[in-house]
Amino acid sequence: MILKSSLLRLQGLAAALCFAALCTAAQVQAADQRVYRNHQLSEHSLTVETSDGTVTLTPLRKGALEVHYQREGLKQLPSFAIAERAPGAARLDEKRDRLEYGTDQLKAVIHKSPFYIEYLRGAQRLTGEELGFFANETLRGFRFALAAEEKLLGGGERVLGMDRRGQRLPLYNKAHYGYTTESNQMYFSLPAVMSSNKYILLFDNSATGNLDLGASEKDVLQFEAVGGRTAYIIVAGDSYPQLIENYVSVTGRQPLPPRWALGNFASRFGYRTEQQVRDTVDKFAEEDFPLDALVLDLYWFGADIKGHMGNLAWDKNAFPEPEKMIADLKERGINTILVTEPFVLSTSERWDEAVASNALAKDLTGKPKRFDFYFGNTGLIDVFAEDGRDWFWNIYRGLKQQGVAGWWGDLGEPEVHPSDTVHAIGMADEIHNAYGHRWAQMLYENEKSENPAERPFIMMRAGFAGSQRYGMIPWTGDVAREWGGLQPQVELALSMSLLGFGYTHSDLGGFAGGEEFDRELYIRWLQYGTFQPVYRPHAQEHIASEPVFHDRKTRDITREFIKLRYRLLPYNYTLAFENSRTGMPLMRPLFFENDSDTALIDYKDAYLWGNDFLVAPVTEAGVDAVEVQLPGGVWFDYWNDDQYGGETAQVKVDLESIPVLVRAGAFIPTVEDMTSTRDYSSAKLTLDYYAHPTAVRSNGYIYEDDGATVNAYDRGQYEKLAFSASRNGDGIAFDFQRSGDGYEGMPAQRQITLKIHNWQQAPAAIEAGGQTIQLHQREKDFARAAQGAWYDKRSDQLLVKFAWRQQALQLAVKN
CATH class of the missing domain: 3.20.20.80 (Glycosidases)
Structure with missing residues (x-):
């Protein structure tokens, strides 16, 4: 029975590949006949008439072009991908055999005979139509040429490895119940890929189809669908973060969620009664x-x-x-x-x-x-x-x-x-x-x-x-x-x-x-x-999802991690703010750090949480150490301040920890514990600074608003608290700045505890705002003081407490 099932699957795969090949042959023949006839330039677009219909190229904000092929009698649907049309200015240069149309960031080179389009960033070729648009009675789509070493990411939710080149991806959102380590088709497909050549190709078509990333023909990307809009959007960027920013400027930015969305959720399938709900929340409070x-x-x-x-x-x-x-x-x-x-x-x-x-x-x-x-x-x-x-x-x-x-x-x-x-x-x-x-x-x-x-x-x-x-x-x-x-x-x-x-x-x-x-x-x-x-x-x-219903050891370990998440709210909320402005992900791949190392693209065992954390989940039983690939630089173990550098780190773990590393020179802001984000306040703010000789100058900031106001940043109802550190011959200088008009509930002043890690001697003097800060000799004296400093030689940490009102402040640590 198993053998029969396997044979049927192989026969189905062979049929699909044969069908793709037959379609390709017909498409090649049709595309070979497509030639340029004339063009018309308007203020915001270029329309080219070909022997097979029209093609309209429209600049969409910076670094992006929409390309819409239309043929008489071919049904079109509206764009779902484009947030709003805000066409940018573009230039047209006409040559004997081609048209060149685009902006400084992205140029389309439109070849006249045979007709096809390739795309340049400056003088660099990003990609190009192989034989371009095709359509017949049952299938429509596009073909693009792939470069030899090009890697392709995206396509939506799949479990196939980060680089999806060589895969044929079904474009049909479909549940995959109980999936584990392999899935070619899941709940959320996306007809889009990000290339290692720093472009994004998005097919603005909602229909059932496939995205063939060099599976049928190794050097061809083929998008095919049973209907839908015959348009694609190409986006370019000089770096991966800029590429993402350009992409979301076209498809739309994620609005900043309420701060409570970053808190802890109680959820299961499912709460059956009101009394069960009340008992559950009581249990969270009790524990x-x-x-x-x-x-x-x-x-x-x-x-x-x-x-x-x-x-x-x-x-x-x-x-x-x-x-x-x-x-x-x-x-x-x-x-x-x-x-x-x-x-x-x-x-x-x-x-x-x-x-x-x-x-x-x-x-x-x-x-x-x-x-x-x-x-x-x-x-x-x-x-x-x-x-x-x-x-x-x-x-x-x-x-x-x-x-x-x-x-x-x-x-x-x-x-x-x-x-x-x-x-x-x-x-x-x-x-x-x-x-x-x-x-x-x-x-x-x-x-x-x-x-x-x-x-x-x-x-x-x-x-x-x-x-x-x-x-x-x-x-x-x-x-x-x-x-x-x-x-x-x-x-x-x-x-x-x-x-x-x-x-x-x-x-x-x-x-x-x-x-x-x-x-x-x-x-x-x-x-x-x-x-x-x-x-x-x-x-x-049948197994409780909530940690409060499990044994004491489970409760104790998970409680500390959930409380840590709340303490990290200034950091996490700032990540959410950055995402709302630029599309920068909260979870980021390591290849963002070194975009010349294409091998990092395949790495999926660790990631950056924002700019300053590197996290490697423990995903196997019985592990006491995890090998973590590093993207360069010096990193500190968040739990014990051990230092790592080079290409990899062997990080020891027990059941109470996973590898969490912090970048040298980072500022990590935390606040006190709370029962919910309703009680959030940054009036008492701890800044952990990770000093290292390689971090000669470093910067950080946190974004603060009331956690609820819509478009608080655009309304000026926010604060940005910015921190910088500069090492010099006799110590280190910190600078604290703020901007924004403030928000309801904003602290009039903040009690700051600056915790300097990897500091190897007691300072000779500390000054803040022109005033000397006392260095206490005993930890308990420091704990009682509203302002002061204490050097912990056991952990090589210098702690400095001071009040920061709303003015700029400089603090100097002198050796």
Whole structure:
């Protein structure tokens, strides 16, 4: 039976490759006949007429071009990827055999006969159409030439290694329940790749298709789809961070989430009653675990897994006083998040209402499309239709008025989506991959319109390129609760974050299966979670997802890591701010540090958390040391100040630690413990500075606002606290600066504890703001003093306490 199954799979693969080859032959023949005829230049675009239709090139902000091929009679869909059109200025130079059109950062060279386009950054060739656009009755797409040593990242959620070249990637968002160390098709596909040659190629097409990255032909990238928009966007940058910034300037920046989104979540599949919810949050308080959000899965609207989807109203038998429950949680600093799905079962209480409101996608006869899936007989809300969006949002509006703080959109691939489903703008296979995108857009735009003072929280399992501009926070789906489930999580998060999705995270602890509790696996996963964008343990309920329900040792270890995450809020919130301005991921691959070392592109066992942490999750059982690849420079062990340099570091670990390294010269800001982010304050701020002779000058900053105001930075309602350090012959000089107009609740002054690591002698003198700071000889005297210094020779650390008001301040340590 196994042999027969393997043969069938091989036959299917051979057929697919044969089909691709046949298509390629037809495409080559068609493309060979395409020649230039004439062109028309407008203020914001260039349109070229060819023997096969028209091609319009439009500059999109800096370093990006949209290229749209159109042929008469070929249906087009709107762009889902582009945030807004803000065309930039471009120059056109006409030569005998070509046109050159573009900006200083990106130039298109349009060859006339045969017609094809290649792209340059300065004089460097980035990429080019191999034989370009193709379309026939059932397939359309593009072919690009690949350079010999070029590596390709992206394509969305896949477990294939960072470099996806040589893979043929299905472009159809599809659930992969219980995945582990290999997956070619998952919840969130993206028709886009980032090249090691520092360009991004995005195919702005939502239809079912494939992205062939040199699998069928080793030097050809082929995008193919069954329908959809025949356009692509190419983006260039001088560095990977600049490339990402240019990309999100076109597809949209992720808005800054509320600060509570960076806190700890209580979540499981699922809380069945109001009393269970209350008991759970009581347990977090009793065990001294901070908590900011509680997530309710599908039992909030039905007593069973099956039969109730689409009710989207409280089951009053299980939740008799939901508004009071939500208000009581809010009083404790805990935000309520509800799961919703886009399916309305024919057995649900809202089926007739949805049909009457014309909210559902249709079948071929124009009636509501019905089909069976795991949860029952169902219809699907048509989020592409105004009636569908209005009906759906009206439900959300009512829940919002009850106090719900955030939305969890599940099954939004959609998980089941028959091809003969008719939506307002096309058939299912034309818009499948944009379903979650349009759902998130509906939520985000209505939230902004009706609740303009609040930052939305929208967590979803599937979307499209550009969904980040709607505040989408993706997670990596129903991962297996085993070591093989933990191992690919860094790869998944990094691959998504390179293309705008900086909040991609996993169900901490693993979701699916697991016969019994594996304490070591659980602890390792939650330790990793401290340094990932969203901290949300979530799992099937036969093993508790919440750390408070496990043994004392598990509680003690995970409590410290969760509290550390809260202490690091000034650092983490600053990462979120940077992401909202430039698209820079919170989790960053090591090749950002040395973009000339293409071997680092393949490395997925460690990553940078922001600029200054290097984190290597422990992903195997029984490990007492981890080899960590270093991107250059000097690094300190965060737990004990051991120093590492060179190409690799052997970092010793026990169950209470994972490798967390800090860059020499870094400032790491922390605050005091809290029970939720509602109590956040930077009035008492500790700055750990990692001194080293190689860090002659270093800088850092933190971004502060009230954690809730929409567009606080643009309104000037913020503070930036900037720090710098300069080594000199007789010591080190620190400079403290601030900017911004301030915000409600801002401390009038901050009590700073500057902790200088790797300092090997007691200083001769310390001055701050022109005043001498006393060096105490005993630690207890230093602890009691409001201002002073103490040198700890056991740890080679110098601690300095002082008050920093809102003026600039200089502090000098002299040897």
